[in-house]
Amino acid sequence: MKNSQLLVCISRVLFPFILVFGFYVIINGHLTPGGGFQGGAILATAILITYFIIPERINIIDGLVRLEKHLFLWIIVVGSLSLITKGTFFTNPLPIPAGISFKRIFLVLLNFLIGSKVAIGLVAIFTSFIEEGRS
């Protein structure tokens, strides 16, 4: 498949900026619009742009899918932490009068896990399509 040189060149320039923007949207999810899912989709776009640059890339679909399931178990564990301190599922484990610099650890952690899970999931879907088309 012939790629145009212009697209390859611009992708090389744009790749680090999209990556940084994706991480910015994920980590600041509790202050600005965005959060886990939206930032994860932007990260997936950044990784998939590299298919224009180097056509032979990721070959480990099985490893990616299993890593995604590991992340799912970690999300359930972090969500059940509040069972010990407050007695219900899926709330902030720290008590309400605590300072905001402690409470936002939970939000940033959960956003980060969800964002990476979404990014890996979307990359796995598109990689399997490209593998199918190549064989």
Next chain:
Amino acid sequence: MNPILSFIIIIIGLYGMVTSENIIKSIICFSIIETALILLFLNLGNVGLGDIPIIVEGITNMVDPLPQALMITTIVIGASTTALAFMISIKIFHYYGTLEWDELLEREG
């Protein structure tokens, strides 16, 4: 104005599903209907000149955040259904050798 736009796109999508002969066209029409529904839901939460829905001093008129949160889940469901449908149509092409609905009924895998 905006809800009427969503209804027009839904009718276009339904018309496409009724008259399309190819499998890929039917999947794309399904995606069109779903995008129109997401647009309709997002318009319901819009309150004129509202602000971002985060509690800060001095803001009273906020946009409704509930439809936005629900639509994230809907986008994910739509993406996975479309991806799965495309994968199945690749397998159909392997077994039957055609991608038209009419010929699919007659041939045998």
Next chain:
Amino acid sequence: MKVEFIPVLLVLIPIITGVFIYITHHYRFNMLIFLAQGLVSGLSFRYYMYFNKFKNELYLNLGNWSEKISIVLKNDYLSMAFIFLTIIIWWMVIIYSWKERKKDSKFYFFLLFLEGVFFGLLQTNDLFNLFVFIEITTIISTILILYNMTGESVRAGLYYLLFNSVGVMFFLLGMAFIYYSEGTLNINILTERINICQGLNLTNISYISIMAAVGVKSAFFPVYNWLPKAHSAAPSVISALLSGLLVKSGIYVFIRINMMYGLETFREFFIILGLFTAISGGIFAVSQKDIKQILAFSTVSQIGIIIIGLNQVDGNITGGIIHIFSHAFFKSLLFLSAGIIINNYKEKDTNLIRGMFHELPLVSIGVIIGFLSISGMPFFSGYISKSIIKYGLKYDFLVYMMYLIDVLTITYFMKILQIFKEPRDLKIKYKLKVKLNSEIPIFILGLISIGLGIFYQPIWELLLKTSVNKIDFFVFEEWMIYFSKLIIAYSTYKLIVEKDYNLIKKIRKTNISFPNTNYLFIIFITTMLIWKL
């Protein structure tokens, strides 16, 4: 570990076990599936003891937020009965498929995930949560239908996925209308706030839109084309699960939405729709040769009877609910037996399978119990539900139509009963073997069918907390009607069906392609709009 968290645990335990089995691809970890299923059964019994002390429904707010803004899980008598049905049928499926799929981690991952999502669908009290769970059930069922990757199943899987997804999108449209006019999506609050006026306002259009989606999901008259293809192309275990349980999820949503709206003008429409479904299902079933296609069309026909039972004029839905449970048990029994027959004879055509009573005695008894239940013989479970439905009908015309449906049922079942004849060539001996774990579910399901037929009064009064009329078993009229139905069906079969006329061959080859099915769907919605006016 409080008792109140058990609803959430019922959803989470199968999902986490499924993910864990998938991560560790080792075959020794597949034994965890028995541990998970045992835990779920034990927890649901414990919750039922706790639930019995209160006299009404139990709620659980996730995250301890107030009721108006949180996700709420609700349990009442209907959902507890469905939970027990789910657990029993999943035990049967796991025991049946253990020996041959012992090392297959992906299959058990999907099966356990489906169980967790189904528990979530039964217990939720929020409309959007219901939508998400219905969609996830559709996607996972598609993957399980095309698990064997043959040509037939791939085609059936695509048809199932696309058509159901288009239908459920109309559910989302109805939800948009409700949110615009009421401002909330919680089912309890909506039950208080919705008042139905005459005319064509937003609430009525939302009801029609949601009913269109529910109609696609539970196989009403014009839009049931996906069901015979999907249920006959799937592996036999999955066919038993789909026909027994997952088709009933659409009917469960139908009951909940009707309880929410409280609308009475559409009852006659649904009774007529149920009649058309049952009769057309019966006519198509009479013309088929393949054993799984006959059973799949039979599911359509029985769903027609369930719809008639759920829409009685005086609002009593007990007959329909009892028929849901009886149908789940005997249809799973029939599909699991069909799986054993197809595995051993390597043949799907009923004209070519012969001589089953000598080779597989226990499975033969299972098929005979299934036949007696589905045709409504006294002492078996089908008789109870059909009698309750017949007593509640107001017009005599409808009672005669029900007799016609019964005659059609026995006629198409005569085709399956051909397999008990002796083989033409007396020298063929098959020497068939059946593994023990395949026979245990058939034995248990047969016992349950007979038990529900005899001890119906204590069981249903305990589970559903409504009073069930006492039905006599020894009324002379009923036995006479039953035997005359048998004689009419047998003579119809011998004269018309066995000769295999050209008309029957043409009905068998009818196949509607996908664009035309969407056309039928739009006609369905337009008919409902016109009825409202």
